[in-house]
Amino acid sequence: MIDKHRMTEHAMDLIRIDSLSRMEKEVALKLESEMKDLRAECFYDEAWEKVGGNVGNLIVRMEGNKRSAPPLLLSAHMDTVGPGEGIKPRVENGIMKSDGTTILGSDDKSGLAVIVEVMRTLKEKNLPHGDIEVAFTICEEVGLLGAKHIDIKKFKAKQGIVLDSSTPARLVLRCPSAAKMEFLVHGLEAHAGLCPENGISAIEIASRAIAQMKLGRIDDITTANIGIIEGGRATNIVPNLVRVVGEARSHSEEQLESQVSHMRGCFHDTVSKYEVTLHDDLSVDGVTYTARLDEKIERSYDRMDVPLTSTPARLVTDAVKNLGYSITPHTSGGGCDANYFNRMGVECVNLGTGMYELHTVNEYLVLEEFYRAAEIVLEAVRLNTVNGG
Numbered sequence: 544m545i546d547k548h549r550m551t552e553h554a555m556d557l558i559r560i561d562s563l564s565r566m567e568k569e570v571a572l573k574l575e576s577e578m579k580d581l582r583a584e585c586f587y588d589e590a591w592e593k594v595g596g597n598v599g600n601l602i603v604r605m606e607g608n609k610r611s612a613p614p615l616l617l618s619a620h621m622d623t624v625g626p627g628e629g630i631k632p633r634v635e636n637g638i639m640k641s642d643g644t645t646i647l648g649s650d651d652k653s654g655l656a657v658i659v660e661v662m663r664t665l666k667e668k669n670l671p672h673g674d675i676e677v678a679f680t681i682c683e684e685v686g687l688l689g690a691k692h693i694d695i696k697k698f699k700a701k702q703g704i705v706l707d708s709s710t711p712a713r714l715v716l717r718c719p720s721a722a723k724m725e726f727l728v729h730g731l732e733a734h735a736g737l738c739p740e741n742g743i744s745a746i747e748i749a750s751r752a753i754a755q756m757k758l759g760r761i762d763d764i765t766t767a768n769i770g771i772i773e774g775g776r777a778t779n780i781v782p783n784l785v786r787v788v789g790e791a792r793s794h795s796e797e798q799l800e801s802q803v804s805h806m807r808g809c810f811h812d813t814v815s816k817y818e819v820t821l822h823d824d825l826s827v828d829g830v831t832y833t834a835r836l837d838e839k840i841e842r843s844y845d846r847m848d849v850p851l852t853s854t855p856a857r858l859v860t861d862a863v864k865n866l867g868y869s870i871t872p873h874t875s876g877g878g879c880d881a882n883y884f885n886r887m888g889v890e891c892v893n894l895g896t897g898m899y900e901l902h903t904v905n906e907y908l909v910l911e912e913f914y915r916a917a918e919i920v921l922e923a924v925r926l927n928t929v930n931g932g
């Protein structure tokens with residue numbers, strides 16, 4: 544029922560508009576005008592102020608023609624990672640990809656295109672549906688910030704579908720909690736050739752701390768990573784400052800907490816072992832300098848765990864069954880906007896749109912799966928109308 548050609552062209556049009564995180568305005572304006580063509584109500588929330596971007600989340604309501612059907616939320620994010628400027632999408636043998644110098648940006652322009660196509664189809668074919676509410680979010684790629692600051696009171700829907708995952712053969716029901724950790728190791732500067740014993744090397748401390756750490760895949764449901772190390776100024780200076788940034792994720796709060804405290808412990812223990820006493824002419828006992836640690840531990844987002852028996856999961860799985868496809872529940876290692884929506888009381892699942900090798904220049908979109916995602920959402924809207932109405 545969907546118009547595959549139009550959907551593909553639309554996705555490419557959206558992809559050609561640059562929209563790095565905090566710079567989503569141009570894409571938002573295009574979507575807004577497309578939504579207004581469908582006589583949907585559009586407005587922006589204030590999230591842009593909180594994230595320092597050029598536009599807020601675009602919130603849309605398309606009134607239903609079947610008032611008894613419960614409102615349904617659909618959502619995809621407007622921002623992309625880099626390299627994402629001047630993207631030139633092309634289609635070959637049913638696959639969309641970039642020219643190899645940038646990402647494709649099907650993450651998540653494919654999700655935007657699925658939502659718009661479903662809404663256009665509902666309107667054009669005059670299909671029965673309840674209110675469709677849409678959250679076109681900003682800044683998903685920089686920590687789900689658009690969803691974090693969304694004005695959730697604007698929505699009536701209590702259930703929804705996020706379109707921001709790999710394949711529509713999987714339905715993401717569980718995503719982890721994540722914590723971000725920043726450590727500043729303070730040592731003591733000294734000339735590395737003349738008097739290294741007068742210094743405390745922050746690089747040495749940081750590397751010993753990290754060397755003791757359990758990192759990578761910790762267990763079935765927990766991961767950890769040190770992603771950034773910065774520090775040092777010259778080879779002839781004992782470095783006095785190193786900045787280390789890492790993260791941990793888990794589907795269990797207890798395991799997340801224990802991993803974070805393990806990583807903090809490695810730094811605290813190591814830092815506590817370093818001190819140096821310097822003597823000068825005036826003091827007999829000398830002055831003792833100790834290494835020091837500043838740390839900032841932040842919760843990035845909270846986990847989601849939506850039961851397979853929940854309304855949105857059943858809408859999707861029943862839709863898939865009706866269309867003759869198959870789908871399996873999936874536990875993801877990454878967070879998505881649905882993490883926040885679920886916390887805010889809108890129960891949401893995350894359906895894939897056919898995008899692969901995300902966040903790389905090899906990113907590609909499998910068109911057959913892209914169309915399938917739209918068919919699934921359209922059928923889920925129908926079921927929501929029949930069941931709820």
Ligand SMILES: [Zn+2]
Nearest residue numbers: 650651683707
């Ligand atoms: Zn995404």
